[in-house]
Amino acid sequence: MTHFIFVTGGVVSSLGKGISAASVAALLEARGLSVTMVKMDPYINVDPGTMSPFQHGEVFVTEDGAETDLDLGYYERFLRRAKMTKLNNFTSGRVYQDVLNKERRGDYLGGTVQVIPHITDNIKARVLRAGEGYDVAIVEIGGTVGDIESLPFMESVRQLMVELGDKHSMLMHLTLLPYVRSAAELKTKPTQHSVKELLSIGIQPDILICRTEHDVDADTTRKIALFTNVQARAVIVCKDAKTIYQIPRNFSEQNVDDLICERFGFHDLPEADLSDWDQVCEALFNPEYTVRVAMVGKYIELPDAYKSVNEALLHAGIQNRVKVQIDYVDAEGLESQDISVLSTADAILVPGGFGERGTEGKMAAIRYAREQGIPFLGICLGMQLAVIEYARNVAGMPEASSTEFNRSTKYPLIGLITEWMDERGELQQRHAESDLGGTMRLGAQKSELVAGTKTREVYGKAEITERHRHRYEMNDRFIEPLAEAGMVVSGYSADQHLVETIEIPNHPWFIAVQFHPEFTSSPRDGHPLFARFIEAAKKQYQNTK
Ligand code: GLN
Numbered sequence: 052m053t054h055f056i057f058v059t060g061g062v063v064s065s066l067g068k069g070i071s072a073a074s075v076a077a078l079l080e081a082r083g084l085s086v087t088m089v090k091m092d093p094y095i096n097v098d099p100g101t102m103s104p105f106q107h108g109e110v111f112v113t114e115d116g117a118e119t120d121l122d123l124g125y126y127e128r129f130l131r132r133a134k135m136t137k138l139n140n141f142t143s144g145r146v147y148q149d150v151l152n153k154e155r156r157g158d159y160l161g162g163t164v165q166v167i168p169h170i171t172d173n174i175k176a177r178v179l180r181a182g183e184g185y186d187v188a189i190v191e192i193g194g195t196v197g198d199i200e201s202l203p204f205m206e207s208v209r210q211l212m213v214e215l216g217d218k219h220s221m222l223m224h225l226t227l228l229p230y231v232r233s234a235a236e237l238k239t240k241p242t243q244h245s246v247k248e249l250l251s252i253g254i255q256p257d258i259l260i261c262r263t264e265h266d267v268d269a270d271t272t273r274k275i276a277l278f279t280n281v282q283a284r285a286v287i288v289c290k291d292a293k294t295i296y297q298i299p300r301n302f303s304e305q306n307v308d309d310l311i312c313e314r315f316g317f318h319d320l321p322e323a324d325l326s327d328w329d330q331v332c333e334a335l336f337n338p339e340y341t342v343r344v345a346m347v348g349k350y351i352e353l354p355d356a357y358k359s360v361n362e363a364l365l366h367a368g369i370q371n372r373v374k375v376q377i378d379y380v381d382a383e384g385l386e387s388q389d390i391s392v393l394s395t396a397d398a399i400l401v402p403g404g405f406g407e408r409g410t411e412g413k414m415a416a417i418r419y420a421r422e423q424g425i426p427f428l429g430i431c432l433g434m435q436l437a438v439i440e441y442a443r444n445v446a447g448m449p450e451a452s453s454t455e456f457n458r459s460t461k462y463p464l465i466g467l468i469t470e471w472m473d474e475r476g477e478l479q480q481r482h483a484e485s486d487l488g489g490t491m492r493l494g495a496q497k498s499e500l501v502a503g504t505k506t507r508e509v510y511g512k513a514e515i516t517e518r519h520r521h522r523y524e525m526n527d528r529f530i531e532p533l534a535e536a537g538m539v540v541s542g543y544s545a546d547q548h549l550v551e552t553i554e555i556p557n558h559p560w561f562i563a564v565q566f567h568p569e570f571t572s573s574p575r576d577g578h579p580l581f582a583r584f585i586e587a588a589k590k591q592y593q594n595t596k
Contacts, residue, residue, distance in 0.1 A: 053182035054315045055220045056189045057208045059256075061196045061245025062227040066262050069122035071225055071289060072191045073129035074298035078308045080130055081299070081323035084186040087133045088126040089178060090119070090140045092193040093200035097144040108355030112520045112570055113137065116494025121358050122191065128362060128573045129299070138181040143200065146173045166203050174207040187315070196224075196248045209253045221314055224249060224256035225289075228263040228271075237265055239275050246279040258285045258310065266290065285310055296331045296574050299323075331369055331574045338374035342588040345396035347380045347416040349409045354379065360402050360430070363572035367585035370577045375585060380416070382409030390419050397595070398426040398560075398588035401433030403520070403567060407456035414440040421561060426587035428580065429563030431521050435465045437563040438525055438533070438553060446536035455523050464529050468549070471526045492519045497545035498552065498566070504541035506552045506562055509583045514545070517566035524565070525550035560587035 058072045069090070076086045096102055099110050100118030111124040117137035127135055150173055154164050182188030192208065194201040212220045226242040242261065249256060259281050261267065267288045276283040287305050292298055302308070303323050312320060344364060346357065354361060354377075361377060368375035380392060386409075393399060399420040401413050413433070417440045420427035429437040435453055442451035442464050453465035463470065495516050500507035507513065527550065530540055541562075542552035555561040562580065572578035 052219060053179075053185050054187045054218075055178070055182060055211065055215060056187065056311065057212070057220070057222045058189060058191045058225070059196055059205070059208075059222065059249065059254075060192075060194075060225040061248065062241045064195050066225045066227055067295070068191055068225050069125045070295050070298065071260050072189050072223075073125045074295075074302055075223070075307060075311070076126065076187075076189050077129040077299040077328070078302050078323055078325075079187055079311065080132060081303075081325055082308055082312065082317075082320045084317065084320070085132060085184075086130060086187045086189065087182060087185040088123075088130070088135070088139060089181045089188060089190040090122050090126075090193065091174070091178075091190065091204050092120055092140065092142040093198060093204060094142055094193075095144040095147070096142055097148055098142065099140075104356035105353055108353065109358040110520070111359065112493060112518045112567060113139070114495040114518065116518075118493070118520070120193075121355065124359050124362070124570065127570075131573075131575070133185070138177070141177055143203065146170055146177070146203075149173055167206060170203045171207045171210060174204060175211055178207070178211060186317075187311075196245055196252075202252070205249075205252050205254065212254070217314070218316060221257040221311065222249075222254060223258040223260060225260045225262060228261050228265075228267065230263070230265050237263060237267060237271060239271060239278070242275055243278045246281075256281060257314070258287060258307065260287050260289050262289050262291075264291050294332060294335050296328055296335070299328050300325050300332070327575045334369040334372060335365075337372075338368065339372050340592070341374040341376050342368075342397040342585065342592050343376045343378055343395055344398045344400055344585075344588060345378045345380050345393050345416070346400050346402060347382050347385065347393075347413050348402050349382055349404050357402050359567070359569035359572070360400070362574075363569040363578055363581045364400075364585065366572045366574050366577045367581035369574060370582045371585045371589055373585065373589055375588075382412035382416070385412030385415050390415055393419050393425075396425060397591045398428070398584060400428045400584075401430065401436060401563075402569075403431035403433065405432070405455075410436060410456060414443075418444060421555060421558065424559050426560035426584060426591055427558075427563070428584045430569065431565060431567060434553060434563035434565050435523060435525070437561075438529075438538070438550075439464050441533060441536065441538045441555070442529065445538070446533055448532075453523055462529070463526055465523045466526050467522060468524055468547075471528065491522055492524075494518055496566070498542045499545050500542045500552065501540070504539060505554050505556075505560075506541035506564075509562070509579050511579065515542075517551075517564070517568055518570045519566045521565065525553075559591065560584065 060068045079086050099120050108121045110118045111121050113135045115136045119140040123135045150169050192204045226245050228237045272286040273283050275286050364375045413436050417437050439451050442448040448462045451462040451464045452460040454463050495518050539554050540550050541554045544551050552564045568580045
């Protein structure tokens with residue numbers, strides 16, 4: 052039977068609930084337990100797929116093609132054994148949609164449909180299902196205790212804890228200990244109040260994680276314990292860390308894992324071996340020098356929009372023993388501004404994106420990387436633009452474009468599969484075979500890498516699996532003219548033979564990929580593309596300094 056740890060937050064938002072939850076998960080995994088994680092989001096949007104990265108940060112794509120909250124990215128980066136799926140993230144909107152569909156279908160036989168029990172039952176069933184087959188499921192409730200929106204989730208957690216009982220459920224609550232300078236004191240009152248708020252909905256926390264900028268003395272933790280009915284040893288101090296990857300070690304030093312294992316009756320487990328996490332921190336704290344990567348994108352105001360790319364670069368730095376400094380360059384700015392802002396870059400990266408805005412600026416950056424021999428990595432839209440840039444400036448197709456921005460272009464280098472099949476009269480036949488509309492290619496898919504290419508050498512194998520999230524593809528009728536002009540297609544999708552990766556020979560390092568390698572990079576294992584990209588950036592640094 053699965054054991055559940057529910058995670059709530061109080062006092063203020065942005066306390067890093069997801070990271071704390073994932074750190075506990077990593078620690079329990081290090082004790083030999085199988086652990087999965089769930090995130091319940093209180094907003095009404097049915098899924099994060101259509102939400103603006105400006106407001107909400109990146110959309111994280113799972114192996115099975117779910118578009119999820121970026122917290123799931125943290126979960127996968129902290130865990131080695133569990134992969135997130137569409138079961139591991141759901142919103143209030145999804146729950147309501149489900150219940151309303153049932154109501155419309157007549158499933159409730161005209162009975163009154165209510166938050167309790169219909170909404171709460173749906174939430175509970177989803178939580179139990181996501182936990183199936185694991186020793187422990189850690190379930191994070193988005194938002195802050197006291198929010199109107201998260202109440203149905205809180206009520207579901209309360210009910211589940213009664214049904215599962217003490218031996219199979221616990222609640223971990225995150226709070227903030229603010230420091231009041233005039234009194235030179237850490238204040239515990241907000242923590243007391245947020246626990247009271249929890250108690251008023253019938254939930255007693257078992258572990259408190261207290262976020263703080265300062266050290267906390269034993270008197271303070273005893274005081275918190277006394278006022279909140281939590282054991283003193285279960286009041287855990289989480290002081291701001293230099294890196295989030297120190298937190299599993301921090302929690303282990305405060306015996307969070309023992310606390311949980313005792314409660315759930317997990318005896319005779321091995322001690323947690325956190326040496327790989329220690330190595331990650333050691334490498335992060337002792338880089339040989341700093342390399343600079345210019346990231347040319349649209350959402351530069353909110354770096355969370357590229358969370359997984361930022362993380363993947365950090366991981367590549369760990370593997371190469373350098374600090375990777377990311378310089379966010381506004382693509383639209385590059386359209387009018389002097390390209391020389393890129394002259395300090397040891398490498399250039401163009402990440403994924405949607406829509407036309409900034410694409411000319413991104414192509415200016417790609418051209419600069421190509422012509423100046425600066426290591427370049429293009430991801431998704433970044434690959435599409437690399438192809439268009441090459442067609443325009445090398446292969447003699449100045450009007451080359453993507454039908455995403457120019458529907459009537461003479462050279463639709465990038466388009467929807469349906470468009471170029473239509474062109475050849477293949478569409479009807481293909482439609483009869485499968486459903487190919489303008490839908491997103493989502494989730495993990497296999498690609499085959501061409502022998503003798505750099506891309507294949509980087510991966511060290513012929514068949515790879517990477518995650519996708521895009522509608523447009525490289526039109527295969529342009530493969531030949533581009534090949535004649537020197538661009539190499541180095542990988543194709545295994546099932547449909549679509550272009551997956553390209554590279555430019557006679558360049559120190561120029562690879563662009565249709566998929567999103569950033570989603571599968573982790574601090575302990577990295578990712579070959581990012582690792583080799585940063586290795587090339589190091590060479591560039593050494594050659595130019
Ligand atoms: N907008 C492009 C497409 O839909 C690229 C998407 C992306 O970069 N994720 O194909």
